Amino acid sequence: MHFMEVVANRFSCKKYDGSRPVEPEKLRAVLEAGRLAPTAKNLQEQHVYVVQSPEELAKIDSVTPCRYGAPTCLVVTYDKNHVFTYPGGQRDSGVEDAAIVATHMLLASANAGLDSCWVNFFDPEKVKEALALSESEEVVMILDLGYGAAGTKPLANHASRKPLSETVSYR
Numbered sequence: 001m002h003f004m005e006v007v008a009n010r011f012s013c014k015k016y017d018g019s020r021p022v023e024p025e026k027l028r029a030v031l032e033a034g035r036l037a038p039t040a041k042n043l044q045e046q047h048v049y050v051v052q053s054p055e056e057l058a059k060i061d062s063v064t065p066c067r068y069g070a071p072t073c074l075v076v077t078y079d080k081n082h083v084f085t086y087p088g089g090q091r092d093s094g095v096e097d098a099a100i101v102a103t104h105m106l107l108a109s110a111n112a113g114l115d116s117c118w119v120n121f122f123d124p125e126k127v128k129e130a131l132a133l134s135e136s137e138e139v140v141m142i143l144d145l146g147y148g149a150a151g152t153k154p155l156a157n158h159a160s161r162k163p164l165s166e167t168v169s170y171r
């Protein structure tokens with residue numbers, strides 16, 4: 001698929017076929033796309049947890065209603081002790097870097113023919129506790145991965161994007 005087709009065809013999948021696992025080679029391609037993502041000062045402070053066992057997936061279900069039966073969840077975190085602090089001292093690269101890694105993986109999933117959903121509907125502290133993450137790790141997002149259940153289609157809002165004239169200005 002061409003890049004713009006991948007971008008246009010990706011949608012947030014909210015019902016998965018739990019009996020159809022993600023093939024290891026596809027998962028590997030998704031993780032590799034995340035690995036190749038740029039990060040500020042190339043710090044690579046992200047970490048990706050691949051959650052697939054029934055016990056660990058149950059922990060995801062205990063912190064969010066948005067797994068939707070996905071057989072794989074990628075939990076993307078960053079180490080807050082290894083971020084780049086921008087001039088002014090008020091902002092750092094942690095969330096951005098992890099979000100870029102996650103976006104690479106989101107698009108690589110679509111490219112591999114997988115369905116996915118970016119999930120943020122959770123209390124990050126509860127995720128940290130459920131997955132026994134270290135104190136310095138911040139949870140940025142969970143990426144549901146799998147194959148949509150039969151008949152799963154994009155929600156109506158997928159086709160509803162503002163025109164460039166509303167979101168872009170030339171100066």
Ligand SMILES: Cc1cc2nc3c(=O)[nH]c(=O)nc-3n(C[C@H](O)[C@H](O)[C@H](O)COP(=O)(O)O)c2cc1C
Pocket residue numbers: 010011012013014066117118119120121122154155157158159
């Ligand atoms: C930052 C972010 C957080 C999101 N969090 C959730 C979520 O917690 N649960 C969910 O079902 N969808 C979530 N979504 C999916 C959005 O609702 C979805 O991307 C949006 O409605 C557009 O639909 P589309 O992805 O099908 O084009 C999130 C998307 C983004 C980008």
